Amino acid sequence: MENRNTAPVGVFDSGVGGLTVVREIARQLPDENIIYFGDTARVPYGSKSQNTIIRFSEQIIRFLKTKQVKAIVIACNTASALALDAVRDEFDIPVMGVVIPGARAAVEATRNRKIGVVGTDATVQSGMYTKVIHEMAPDVTVIEKACPLFVPLVEEGFKEHVVTREVIKYYLESMRDTDIDAMILGCTHYPLLRSKIRDYLGEKIQIVNPAYETAMDLKELLREQNMENGGATLEHSRYAFYVSDAAEKFRMFANTVMPFDVPTTNVVNIEEY
Numbered sequence: 404m405e406n407r408n409t410a411p412v413g414v415f416d417s418g419v420g421g422l423t424v425v426r427e428i429a430r431q432l433p434d435e436n437i438i439y440f441g442d443t444a445r446v447p448y449g450s451k452s453q454n455t456i457i458r459f460s461e462q463i464i465r466f467l468k469t470k471q472v473k474a475i476v477i478a479c480n481t482a483s484a485l486a487l488d489a490v491r492d493e494f495d496i497p498v499m500g501v502v503i504p505g506a507r508a509a510v511e512a513t514r515n516r517k518i519g520v521v522g523t524d525a526t527v528q529s530g531m532y533t534k535v536i537h538e539m540a541p542d543v544t545v546i547e548k549a550c551p552l553f554v555p556l557v558e559e560g561f562k563e564h565v566v567t568r569e570v571i572k573y574y575l576e577s578m579r580d581t582d583i584d585a586m587i588l589g590c591t592h593y594p595l596l597r598s599k600i601r602d603y604l605g606e607k608i609q610i611v612n613p614a615y616e617t618a619m620d621l622k623e624l625l626r627e628q629n630m631e632n633g634g635a636t637l638e639h640s641r642y643a644f645y646v647s648d649a650a651e652k653f654r655m656f657a658n659t660v661m662p663f664d665v666p667t668t669n670v671v672n673i674e675e676y
């Protein structure tokens with residue numbers, strides 16, 4: 404790679420949700436260039452099998468590598484849970500996910516050693532959050548719950564809708580009745596419902612967004628490997644957004660999430676990679 408330091412960081416997700424991770428990386432690592440890929444043609448990953456999620460992740464990593472990225476962040480919880488172990492050793496650049504940083508943040512946050520995790524069906528079925536939390540802290544009790552309707556509600560712009568309040572109650576009532584004191588938002592879309600989830604759960608449960616810790620880990624990784632893009636002036640045009648379908652819909656959504664204007668989104672035929 405010609406100049407590793409100025410090379411972009413690749414970030415990918417099954418669709419728009421990973422923008423919550425990009426937003427956090429942009430905030431904490433303002434000097435880094437980012438290439439984002441959202442797999443809008445094949446979303447959701449949360450209802451797919453592990454083999455499929457691994458195959459999709461491999462294709463996306465091959466695509467991002469054509470953009471000379473220096474490191475890759477799997478922003479998607481589902482792909483982090485089901486594909487990270489498979490792809491990490493397969494490629495010659497660092498690949499990190501959101502599950503380990505999210506689990507660590509929750510282990511640090513809990514006082515009574517009881518953590519809740521919400522995510523897609525695939526993430527919850529994989530049990531990966533529980534596994535990683537137990538590797539870090541075997542004494543912690545973990546309660547996982549799939550909340551599959553949260554993703555389409557966010558995608559449809561229903562953040563403020565009364566239906567969303569009902570769905571939050573439907574999924575999280577059992578969680579609220581436990582005595583967990585920390586809960587991981589183990590899906591990219593859920594941070595966009597954070598204030599509604601907070602209203603429902605109340606103050607006694609700390610809500611953990613893995614994006615924050617993921618950006619911190621990325622910073623550490625780039626520093627350790629001497630790959631930081633030190634002091635370059637950032638222009639947001641140095642962020643490039645790619646999708647596998649529906650570029651305009653993605654762009655409009657991106658403009659509701661990102662703190663700056665996303666002027667263009669490019670479509671890639673990801674099946675070619």
Ligand code: DGL
Nearest residue numbers: 417447448449480481591
């Ligand atoms: N990005 C996915 C995740 O974080 C949610 C959407 C999907 O199911 O693909 O798990």
